[in-house]
Amino acid sequence: MKEIETTSPACARTGIAGENSLSELPWCGKINLRGNPQNTGFLRKSEKALVVKLPLHPNTCIDYLDRTTYWLGPDEWCIHCPIGEVGNAISQAGQALGRIHHSLVDVSDYYTVLRLEGPDAEALLAKACPLDLHPRKFCEGTCAQTRFGHASILLHRTGRVSGFNIQVRWSFAEYVWDYLASGMQVL
Amino acid sequence: MLIITCPWCGQRDQSEFTAHGEAHVARPEHPEQLTESQWGDYVFFRSNPKGVHHERWVHTHGCRRWFNVVRDTVTDHIFATYRPGERKPEIKG
Structure with missing residues (x-):
């Protein structure tokens, strides 16, 4: 039997630009x-x-x-x-x-969860997500299934710092990561 | 771009949805008794109205549920959305 793959394409990457950061949460x-x-x-x-x-x-x-x-x-x-x-x-x-x-x-190895934090987290997500992310509409603790570019995501605003957990299909992790990382370059 | 109200998730952008043609097309109870032209009618022909149209949509990037939309095919105005199994709303078009 083939061993279950436990590292997603986004594993071990870190992305920090200014006060914003992108990382992959430990596998859960x-x-x-x-x-x-x-x-x-x-x-x-x-x-x-x-x-x-x-x-x-x-x-x-x-x-x-x-x-x-x-x-x-x-x-x-x-x-x-x-x-x-x-x-x-x-x-x-x-x-x-x-x-x-x-x-x-x-479905543990079907999805991975990325963590986006920082003052520009909303602006970065808004580049490719059609949801209204203003805290008045999408407050702490809210989650929603939506899309980021072509990827379906489960978005969850959570944590002490303004930040989002982005659950994405493993095979789309690199795509979402690169999209967000390139967005961070041009903020 | 349309704002569509998913009966479960609420108002969302059109790009989260996929349209799948006319709603309320009932599958014939006894397909084996149909003539080829009757079967062809069921499979291929739709009412294609200019105006009020009941159609099926699916919230692809959201809850992945099917539901019905009443839309004006000329203006794209959406009169109502409703869950499968719910009564077809009366719309004057």
């Missing part, structure tokens, strides 16, 4: 969960087994203990957890949910 576990939240059995059992709170409102995420759960759709969530816990979390949740209609997929 990512679980894609699907199921019907109107089914209280599904909601209760998946939250208990995965130790998360599932956000039910669009464009929101919930931090709970060491896991963060992002709303992806009316019946779909992405859970970030420490990488070593993915296998156990999936098998426990699978057992707990049993015959309740659901889907649990390990």
Whole structure:
């Protein structure tokens, strides 16, 4: 069996220009969960087994203990957890949910998360992202799936400094990185 | 550029979406009983109106859900968006 690739194309890169910085966050576990939240059995059992709170409102995420759960759709969530816990979390949740209609997929090596920080973070993202990123509209803690250039991204404004976590498909990481890095050169 | 209201995510830029043609085209219940021209009609022919058009869109770069849009094909004005399975809104065009 082929070993799982644990380094994305953006790994070990750092980009700093002025007060802005770009980096890749350490690899974390990512679980894609699907199921019907109107089914209280599904909601209760998946939250208990995965130790998360599932956000039910669009464009929101919930931090709970060491896991963060992002709303992806009316019946779909992405859970970030420490990488070593993915296998156990999936098998426990699978057992707990049993015959309740659901889907649990390990997508840890499908996405990577870039971190963009600095006073010009909004301006840099606005170069290729159509979302209104003004803090009045897109405040601390908000997340949204949108695009950056041709790449689909999951954007999350978080952290003490003005900054964003950008979850992107592994194969698009280099593209997004280069786009942001070249933007930093011409600010 | 249009601003389209995704029934789940809210107002988003058109570039996050993809359009996929006319909505409410029901698949025939018994395709095997259709003549070739009836089947051809179902597969290829659409109403193509000048004015109010009900169409299917998908929020490709967002929640990846399908929904319906009522759009004026002349002015591009969007009258309404609604979820699959919801009642078709009455629009006077």
